[in-house]
Amino acid sequence: xxxxxxxxxxxxxxxxxxxxxxxxxxSNLARMEMQVALRTWFxxxxxxxxxxxxxxTWAGGQVRGPRILPLKIx
Ligand code: HEM
Numbered sequence: 702x703x704x705x706x707x708x709x710x711x712x713x714x715x716x717x718x719x720x721x722x723x724x725x726x727x728s729n730l731a732r733m734e735m736q737v738a739l740r741t742w743f744x745x746x747x748x749x750x751x752x753x754x755x756x757x758t759w760a761g762g763q764v765r766g767p768r769i770l771p772l773k774i775x
Contacts (some may be wrong), residue, residue: 708739748775 717723720755725731751757752771 746774749773
């Protein structure tokens, strides 16, 4: 099974912001920042593809994400 990003998924239980008494105090700001970032990206760069899927590298550790992500912007 491949990883798939489904931004508008209905079932959305996760612990990305922690849980319990120390749950992230900035989660609503973080969500708003992500909405603004994605909206701005898609307004300015609606068409893009991975230029070289084999060149993608990932950061490990606590904050996971792409470290090198070559894109082809059309
Ligand atoms: C995508 C962005 C973010 C993620 C994934 C995230 C994740 C987390 C997680 C997992 C915790 C719990 C840590 C623990 O259990 O010890 C936490 C705590 C916290 N986060 Fe975030 N965070 C994000 C953005 C932010 C932002 C934007 C702010 C503030 C501007 C913020 C402020 C805090 C604070 C103050 C705590 C400590 C809460 C406490 O200990 O009671 N976070 N965050």
